Amino acid sequence: MTELEIIERLRLQTSAKGLVLGIGDDCAIYRSPGASEDLLFTTDQLIEGTHFLPNTPPRRIAWKAIARALSDIAAMGGTPKFCLLSLAAPARFDFDTFYSAVRRVSERYKMTLAGGDLAKSKQVACDVVICGSTPRGSALRRDTAQPGDELYVSRPLGMAAACGYRNLPEPRLSEGRKLRGRATACMDLSDGLGIDLYRMCLASRTGASLDSVPVAADASLEQALHGGEDYELLYTGRDLPGIRIGTMTEGPAGVITLNGNPLPHKGWDHFAYNSQR
Amino acid sequence: MTELEIIERLRLQTSAKGLVLGIGDDCAIYRSPGASEDLLFTTDQLIEGTHFLPNTPPRRIAWKAIARALSDIAAMGGTPKFCLLSLAAPARFDFDTFYSAVRRVSERYKMTLAGGDLAKSKQVACDVVICGSTPRGSALRRDTAQPGDELYVSRPLGMAAACGYRNLPEPRLSEGRKLRGRATACMDLSDGLGIDLYRMCLASRTGASLDSVPVAADASLEQALHGGEDYELLYTGRDLPGIRIGTMTEGPAGVITLNGNPLPHKGWDHFAYNSQR
Numbered sequence: 001m002t003e004l005e006i007i008e009r010l011r012l013q014t015s016a017k018g019l020v021l022g023i024g025d026d027c028a029i030y031r032s033p034g035a036s037e038d039l040l041f042t043t044d045q046l047i048e049g050t051h052f053l054p055n056t057p058p059r060r061i062a063w064k065a066i067a068r069a070l071s072d073i074a075a076m077g078g079t080p081k082f083c084l085l086s087l088a089a090p091a092r093f094d095f096d097t098f099y100s101a102v103r104r105v106s107e108r109y110k111m112t113l114a115g116g117d118l119a120k121s122k123q124v125a126c127d128v129v130i131c132g133s134t135p136r137g138s139a140l141r142r143d144t145a146q147p148g149d150e151l152y153v154s155r156p157l158g159m160a161a162a163c164g165y166r167n168l169p170e171p172r173l174s175e176g177r178k179l180r181g182r183a184t185a186c187m188d189l190s191d192g193l194g195i196d197l198y199r200m201c202l203a204s205r206t207g208a209s210l211d212s213v214p215v216a217a218d219a220s221l222e223q224a225l226h227g228g229e230d231y232e233l234l235y236t237g238r239d240l241p242g243i244r245i246g247t248m249t250e251g252p253a254g255v256i257t258l259n260g261n262p263l264p265h266k267g268w269d270h271f272a273y274n275s276q277r
Numbered sequence: 278m279t280e281l282e283i284i285e286r287l288r289l290q291t292s293a294k295g296l297v298l299g300i301g302d303d304c305a306i307y308r309s310p311g312a313s314e315d316l317l318f319t320t321d322q323l324i325e326g327t328h329f330l331p332n333t334p335p336r337r338i339a340w341k342a343i344a345r346a347l348s349d350i351a352a353m354g355g356t357p358k359f360c361l362l363s364l365a366a367p368a369r370f371d372f373d374t375f376y377s378a379v380r381r382v383s384e385r386y387k388m389t390l391a392g393g394d395l396a397k398s399k400q401v402a403c404d405v406v407i408c409g410s411t412p413r414g415s416a417l418r419r420d421t422a423q424p425g426d427e428l429y430v431s432r433p434l435g436m437a438a439a440c441g442y443r444n445l446p447e448p449r450l451s452e453g454r455k456l457r458g459r460a461t462a463c464m465d466l467s468d469g470l471g472i473d474l475y476r477m478c479l480a481s482r483t484g485a486s487l488d489s490v491p492v493a494a495d496a497s498l499e500q501a502l503h504g505g506e507d508y509e510l511l512y513t514g515r516d517l518p519g520i521r522i523g524t525m526t527e528g529p530a531g532v533i534t535l536n537g538n539p540l541p542h543k544g545w546d547h548f549a550y551n552s553q554r
Contacts, residue, residue, distance in 0.1 A: 016358045016389040028391035030359065030408065032312035039309065039316075043361045043406065045396045050365070081293045082307065084320045086404045088327070112293040114305035117404070119322045127363045127394070127404040129320065131307070 024203065025142050026072035026187055027132070038139050039081075040132040042072035048124040058094045061126055062101035063168050068190065069130040070109055070171035071231040075188035077140040077180040078132030080173070082114035085128050088121035109173070138180045140235070143203035145185035149236035149248040151208060156243070157193055158219025161227025169231035175242070179235055186235035192228040198254055198265035200234065207255040210246035210263065225258075226266055301480065302419050303349040303464055304409070315416050316358075317409040319349035325401040335371045338403055339378035340445050345467065346405040347386055347448035348508040352465035354417040354457040355409030357450070359391035362405050365398035386450065415457045417512070420480035422462035426513035426525040428485060433520070434470055435496025438504025446508035452519070456512055463512035469505040475531055475542035477511065484532040487523035487540065502535075503543055 020029040020038065027040035046065040048054055066083065073080050085102060089095070106113050111130070145151075154175050160167050172188070179186055185204060189196050193213065201208050215224040236248055249255075256263040297306040297315060304317035323342040325331055343360065350357050362379060366372070383390050388407070422428075431452050437444050449465070456463055462481060466473050470490065478485050492501040513525055526532075533540040 016387075016391070019359055019389055019391055022359075022389060022391045023393070028359070028361070030316075030391070032309045032314050032316065032410075035309035035312040037309050039307075041361060041392060041406075041408075043363050043392060043394045043404075045363045045365055045394045045404070047365050047396050047398045047402075049399060050397050082296055082299075082305070084305070084318060084406055086320050086322045088322055088324050088402060110293075112296055112299060114293070114296055114299045114307070115318060115320060116300070117320045117322045119324050120327050121324045121400065121402070122326060123398065123400050123402075125324075125365060125398070125400075125402050127320075127322070129318075129361055129406045131318075133309075 021141065026075040027078070029139050031136065036136055037133045038136050040073055040076050040078040040134065040139060041129065042069050043127060043129045044069040044072070046126045058098035059101040060168065061124065062098050063105050065126040065128045066102065066105045067169040067171055068231065069128040070173065071169060071188045071190065073130055073132035074171045074173045074176035075140065075186055075233060076134065077138060077176045077186065078134050079177065080109050080111040081131045081133050082112040083128055083130045084114060085116040085126065087116065088119045088125045090122060091120060093124060134180065140176065140179060140183055140186035142185055142187040142200045145200060145204035145206055145236040145248045147206050147248050147250045149184050150238055150240070150244050151246045151248055152235050152240050152242040152244050153189065153214065154233040154242050156214035156216040157189065157230050157232060158224035158227050159216035160229035161223035162216060162219035165229055169229065171231065172233050175233055179240065182240060183235040183237040186233055189230050189232045189234050190228065192226040193224065193234070194226045194263055195265045196234060197256055201254045201256060205251065205253045207249040207251040207253065208246055209249050210256065210258040213245055213258065214243045225263070298418065303352040304355070306416050308413065313413055314410045315413050317350055317353050317355040317411065317416060318406065319346050320404060320406045321346040321349070323403045335375035336378040337445065338401065339375050340382050342403040342405045343379065343382045344446040344448050345508065346407040347450065348446060348465045348467065350407055350409035351448045351450045351453035352417065352463055352510060353411065354415065354453045354463065355411050356454065357386050357388040357407055357409045359389040360405055360407045361391060362393040362403065364393065365396045365402045367399060368397060370401060411457065417453065417456060417460055417463035419462055419464040419477045422477060422481035422483055422513040422525050424483050424525050424527045426461050427515055427517070427521050428523045428525055429512050429517050429519040429521050430466065430491065431510040431519050433491035433493040434466065434507050434509060435501030435504050436493035437506035438500035439493060439496035442506055446506065448508065449510045452510055456517065459517060460512040460514040463510055466507045466509045466511050467505065469503040470501065470511070471503045471540055472542050473511060474533055478531045478533060482528065482530045484526040484528035484530065485523055486526050487533065487535040490522055490535065491520045
């Protein structure tokens with residue numbers, strides 16, 4: 001079973017009043033009665049042995065966990081409001097350093113740590129929920145791209161893979177906000193252009209034709225396409241800032257070509273063992 | 278370092294606009310501009326080896342993880358709206374059974390699964406965030422008890438300890454809602470009456486005098502006082518439904534007596550190794 005298949009099974013028929021968008025995008029969207037804003041919610045785990053090696057400095061764990069979730073807020077054009085942080089760790093874990101880093105990254109992105117949970121565990125695991133906001137009705141989504149739209153990324157790709165994933169992601173919050181009301185669709189590139197663009201195409205029921213993929217310094221085309229963890233924005237529309245990489249097509253849904261050749265949608269999938277890393 | 282001390286260090290000076298209440302209560306409270314409701318947020322982890330034994334049925338894990346978080350919503354008088362569920366598990370984990378249980382418990386409590394995260398891990402760990410709501414300004418808090426208030430619990434205590442923690446918690450949602458506008462303060466009993474009442478007293482800067490502790494069938498007084506995991510409500514006010522167990526006092530803050538004798542505030546604390554279990 002792949003992660004996509006598991007997520008597919010989770011879509012429920014029932015939906016809470018006020019829930020504008022549920023499972024399947026970077027964030028869920030909720031709107032309170034009478035509210036002038038929409039709230040965005042995303043959750044991201046960072047687990048020892050899966051997302052980072054044992055003995056990774058607590059500061060890096062905190063920073064990366066929060067920055068990855070912030071990237072989801074950026075992908076919807078949101079402004080971070082507050083976060084909830086759950087930490088499971090052994091008693092010998094350096095909580096002071098970890099929470100100092102949480103405080104610093106929260107201050108940097110003008111976000112409040114509003115709650116969380118703390119538990120003892122053999123393995124270090126961190127789960128971050130971030131709530132962001134956008135003016136009512138303005139959140140960017142991944143399921144609204146149209147055939148004929150130009151396709152863009154915020155910066156060249158492959159840097160994370162080229163440096164052995166030692167980079168700390170920089171959420172593209174201001175870029176995301178500037179795309180509100182302009183981009184037709186947007187998502188963040190967490191698992192690799194190949195698989196993430198495939199997800200956008202499936203959600204929007206389009207195909208895509210890539211004609212130029214910008215490759216970061218020291219990275220290979222393979223790393224730019226499938227390396228993952230770049231946390232750049234992938235978005236569609238006309239005459240937008242950023243780097244144009246192709247065009248959305250009529251499809252069939254999910255069919256992607258690079259210079260006319262089919263592009264496999266491989267990339268990081270936690271439960272697919274044919275994954276490339 | 279105890280959990281209380283770690284939480285104490287996390288209170289930040291800065292606070293997001295709209296965040297009515299941050300760290301320190303059962304839920305954080307957020308209010309959107311113009312909204313007629315307040316949103317409640319709580320997060321709870323359930324971790325293999327800490328909160329449940331290896332080979333615990335996935336159905337039980339799902340149920341318990343969600344019910345514990347719902348108990349926090351009940352403690353503030355809220356109605357559940359949606360949840361975000363992060364799961365870390367080995368590839369051999371029975372995802373189907375787990376997510377079927379998530380669906381059933383969500384339906385039972387009229388709550389939508391709005392998102393989540395899935396990751397591979399050696400250890401099974403589940404982190405649940407639930408968003409609930411109350412009419413604007415009506416959420417119950419633990420820091421608003423007054424000296425002279427009567428103290429109540431929703432049912433007799435000690436049942437969880439008496440049955441070896443094999444029970445599945447039943448969140449007291451309707452009881453909590455009925456206390457809105459009537460109770461002066463409320464919280465849920467997750468770690469034991471001794472330590473949880475101590476927390477309420479510290480938050481409200483009061484003491485408490487217990488004169489009758491209702492003990493569940495087959496439980497001992499020790500289990501009712503310090504067993505934990507009962508997930509009943511603990512609340513204050515006058516002429517309220519439920520079981521009256523004592524009176525809030527002038528203090529000193531945190532000083533609790535049972536029939537005139539000092540009550541130690543021991544109980545379940547994840548990082549205090551003098552804990553009783």
